[in-house]
Amino acid sequence: MDLLKELVTYYNDNGAYVWTEFYRHFLMSAYGVLFAAIVGIPIGILIARYSKLSPWVISFVNVIQTIPALALLAVLMLVMGLGTNTVILALFLYSLLPIVKNTYTGILGVDKTLKEAGNAMGMTRFQILRMVELPLSLSVIMAGLRTALVIAIGIATIGTFIGAGGLGSIIVRGTNAAEGGAIILAGAIPTALMAVLADFVMGWFERLLSPANSRKLS
Amino acid sequence: MKKLTKLIMIGMLTALLLSGCSLPGLGGGSGETIKIGTVTTSETQTLGYIQKYMIEHYTDLNAEIVGNLGSSIVMHQAMVNGDVDISAARYTGTDLSGALHMDLVNDPEEAMEIVQREFQDQFDQKWYDTYGFDNTYVLSVRQDVAEKEGLEKVSDLSSVADKYLFGVDNSWINREGIGYDEFVKEYGFEFNKVYPMQIGLVYSALNNKKMDAVLAYSTDARLKQFNLATLEDDKHFFPPYDASPVASNDLLEEHPEIDGILQKLVGKFDNDTIIELNYQADIEKKEPSTIAKEYLEAHNYFEDE
Numbered sequence: 371m372d373l374l375k376e377l378v379t380y381y382n383d384n385g386a387y388v389w390t391e392f393y394r395h396f397l398m399s400a401y402g403v404l405f406a407a408i409v410g411i412p413i414g415i416l417i418a419r420y421s422k423l424s425p426w427v428i429s430f431v432n433v434i435q436t437i438p439a440l441a442l443l444a445v446l447m448l449v450m451g452l453g454t455n456t457v458i459l460a461l462f463l464y465s466l467l468p469i470v471k472n473t474y475t476g477i478l479g480v481d482k483t484l485k486e487a488g489n490a491m492g493m494t495r496f497q498i499l500r501m502v503e504l505p506l507s508l509s510v511i512m513a514g515l516r517t518a519l520v521i522a523i524g525i526a527t528i529g530t531f532i533g534a535g536g537l538g539s540i541i542v543r544g545t546n547a548a549e550g551g552a553i554i555l556a557g558a559i560p561t562a563l564m565a566v567l568a569d570f571v572m573g574w575f576e577r578l579l580s581p582a583n584s585r586k587l588s
Numbered sequence: 589m590k591k592l593t594k595l596i597m598i599g600m601l602t603a604l605l606l607s608g609c610s611l612p613g614l615g616g617g618s619g620e621t622i623k624i625g626t627v628t629t630s631e632t633q634t635l636g637y638i639q640k641y642m643i644e645h646y647t648d649l650n651a652e653i654v655g656n657l658g659s660s661i662v663m664h665q666a667m668v669n670g671d672v673d674i675s676a677a678r679y680t681g682t683d684l685s686g687a688l689h690m691d692l693v694n695d696p697e698e699a700m701e702i703v704q705r706e707f708q709d710q711f712d713q714k715w716y717d718t719y720g721f722d723n724t725y726v727l728s729v730r731q732d733v734a735e736k737e738g739l740e741k742v743s744d745l746s747s748v749a750d751k752y753l754f755g756v757d758n759s760w761i762n763r764e765g766i767g768y769d770e771f772v773k774e775y776g777f778e779f780n781k782v783y784p785m786q787i788g789l790v791y792s793a794l795n796n797k798k799m800d801a802v803l804a805y806s807t808d809a810r811l812k813q814f815n816l817a818t819l820e821d822d823k824h825f826f827p828p829y830d831a832s833p834v835a836s837n838d839l840l841e842e843h844p845e846i847d848g849i850l851q852k853l854v855g856k857f858d859n860d861t862i863i864e865l866n867y868q869a870d871i872e873k874k875e876p877s878t879i880a881k882e883y884l885e886a887h888n889y890f891e892d893e
Contacts, residue, residue, distance in 0.1 A: 376873060384875040397614055452654050452671040453623075454614045533625070533654030533671070540875075542656050546628050547870050548788060548810065 376552035384556075388540065392560050395536035398454055398529060399522040399568075402461025403469075407515060410466050414473020414511075415499065424474060431467040439464070439525050447532050457529035457536075464525055465518035472514025476507025509580035516572035523565045527557075537561045622651040622839065622846070625663050625672035630869035630876055631723070631807055631831075631862055635853075636676030637880030639833065642849050645889045649843065661686050668711060673839040674850070678703075678715070679723060681829040687711075692765060696722070696828035712837045716850055718830040719857040725760065725826045726806040727819045730794060734817035741822040745801065746777040754779035755799035757787040766827060774825045791816065807859060809866035852890045 381388065417424040434442075442460050450456045480503045488498040530538035540557030544550035622643055626636035633655060640651040654672050657663045660679070664687045666672040680699040684690050688706050693699040700718065707715045727742050734740075737748055745752070761768045761784045772778050783799065790802035791810035804811060804818070811818065833850050840847050857865075865883065868874045884890075 380873055383873075384878045387875045387877040394614065397611070401611055401614075451669060452657075452666055454611075458611070530656045531658070533657060533666070535653065535655060539655055542628065543630075543633075543875075547630075547873065550873070553873055 373552055373555070377555055380552055380556045388537075388556065388560065391535060391537050391539060392564065394454075395523070395526055395538075395561070396564060398457050398534065398536060399461060399519060399526045402458045402522050402526075403465045403515060403518045405458070405462045406465030406469050406518060409462075410469035410514075411473050411511060413466075414470045415477055415503075417470070418474050418477035428471060428474070431470050434463050435467045439528055440531070443528065443532055452533040454529070454534045456532055457526060457534040460529075461522040461525060465522055468514040468517040468521070469511075470514075472517075473507070473511050476510030476514075477503050479510065480506045506581050509576050512572065512576040512579055516569060516576060519568045519572060520565050523561065523568060527561055537564075620649060622649055622674065622843070623654050623672050624651055624674045624676055625654045625657055625666055626676045627657050627660065627663060628655075630809075630866050632677045633876035634865050634869060634879050634883075635719070635831075635833070635857075637877045638853065638884060639674060639676060639850070641880055641884050642853070642889060643846060645884070646849050647843070647845055649846075667713060667834070667836060670836070670838075673836055674846075675834040677719065677831040678834045679829040679831050680718075681724065681827040683707075684827075692827040694824050694827055696830055699828050700830060700832075707834065708837075713834055714837055714840060714847075715834050716832045717854045718832050719853060719862075720855045721807060721857050721859045721862045722828055722830045723805055723807045723862075724829040725757075725766075725803050726821065727801060728790075728794060728804040728811065728816045729801050729819065730797075731815050731817045733800070734819075739817070739819060741820045742775060742825075743822050744819070746775070749777045749779050749801075752779050752800035753798070754782045755790045755793045755802040756782060756784055757790065757803060758784035759787075760784075760803060766825070771825060774823055807862045807866055809863060809870040812863050812867050813871050856890065 413427060417427045439460070442463065443456065446456045446460055450459065484502055484506070485498055488502045493501065526534075526536050527538035527541060529536050530542050537557045537560055541554050541561075544553030544555075544557060547553055624636045624639050626632040633653075636653050636655070640653060643649055643651040654666065657666060657672075660682045663672065663675055663678070664683070667675060680696070680703050681692055683703055684692055684699060688703070688710075690702065690706075693702060700715075704715045707713045727745070729739055737744070739745060739748075756768065760766075761782065768782060779801070783793075785793065787805065790799070790804055791808065791814055793799045794802045794804075794816060795814040804816070806818065810816075833853060835846065835850060865879055868879050869876055
């Protein structure tokens with residue numbers, strides 16, 4: 371009960387600060403995933419087309435995923451220095467696996483007969499991609515983005531160790547304070563909330579974009 | 589395969605390039621954002637935010653906190669690499685032995701002169717005069733005991749020390765040159781028993797009468813929380829850890845107005861003020877950012893001086 375009271379006082383005193391860190395945290399995660407989508411989705415489409423490349427690329431992004439977050443941040447820090455950009459690059463790298471893999475699986479999962487039908491109608495390869503493969507795999511790709519964003523929000527908390535700020539700063543301050551339980555919670559709760567919210571919103575998009583729904587819409 | 593590697597390379601490069609410039613919503617990268625480094629302690633964070641709000645109050649520049657750096661060495665590296673333009677607070681004693689690899693000096697003014705000169709010469713950085721507080725070791729006893737025994741200076745302990753249990757920071761006890769053995773030599777008395785412990789524990793150990801005297805940090809909020817008395821180091825045994833802002837000369841040349849802003853903060857924070865600010869951060873659990881804003885608003889951003 372005391373903890374709850376401390377938590378309420380904390381938010382009362384520091385609402386503006388928590389909000390700026392929340393916004394910062396979200397932006398870092400979103401940028402990381404956005405850049406990974408710009409790079410990862412084309413790669414996923416490419417390796418679905420040229421299946422010989424897929425084992426190479428998939429194992430490459432798998433390897434990135436196995437590097438511990440703290441180690442990756444530390445290595446990137448040596449090259450890029452302190453600050454948000456380093457964190458965004460790390461989040462970009464971690465987001466590649468779910469995005470590339472889901473795009474790849476999504477495109478491969480499109481029924482062959484549909485592609486052949488497109489081909490028979492005289493569609494070019496690009497038209498097949500744009501009008502058949504992408505619409506049908508969109509929900510799987512969205513699922514990849516959803517996973518990537520939730521992971522990114524979690525990893526962004528340790529960005530504070532290289533001076534990037536974010537909600538992790540609040541948590542770390544709590545661990546340094548003498549009786550910082552309330553401060554730790556004050557940072558952890560918004561982080562968890564953000565991840566849950568992101569998962570929910572992206573899940574909603576995913577359902578909206580699923581082939582069954584888009585037929586209804588059009 | 590070649591095509592693919594090319595593609596991946598291009599992708600990586602674009603990402604790197606994109607992240608090289610500052611992204612909307614996130615400062616950093618661009619030259620117009622002043623980066624202020626702080627370590628994990630509340631006092632450096634509060635002072636960092638005070639600098640940030642002062643800079644934003646007096647100029648059109650943006651300032652950003654690069655917080656939670658691991659230690660003063662990490663901070664120093666960040667300054668040298670240009671990741672950080674201003675250190676919120678640096679301590680003479682810490683950087684004499686840390687960044688400069690020199691022996692500790694007991695005279696505060698001499699220590700200040702050395703770091704100011706050496707940082708100017710070696711690192712092209714300006715080390716300002718002190719904020720007015722020092723975060724050094726200080727001997728502390730309970731207020732009622734201090735009054736009863738008439739304790740004001742460390743030397744006053746000599747008559748009672750043989751009955752006292754002494755709680756100390758476990759990293760201090762064997763420190764070369766300023767550890768317990770040298771302490772005994774300098775002051776000429778020994779405590780009944782010495783208990784090394786985590787520095788965070790000494791305050792409540794003293795307050796709960798488990799210890800009779802402890803070696804505390806002079807700006808810790810718990811001195812105020814438990815109303816503990818501190819004893820003057822009359823033989824100047826402990827090295828000075830006076831706190832100052834440090835800024836890179838590159839920044840000061842580019843934005844000369846920042847020099848005046850940092851100069852305004854010099855001498856404005858004595859130990860009692862810093863303990864009060866630390867008290868708000870550590871005991872009342874306010875964020876340094878909030879404390880800094882309130883403090884500056886209460887003092888009108890030091891505009892009158």
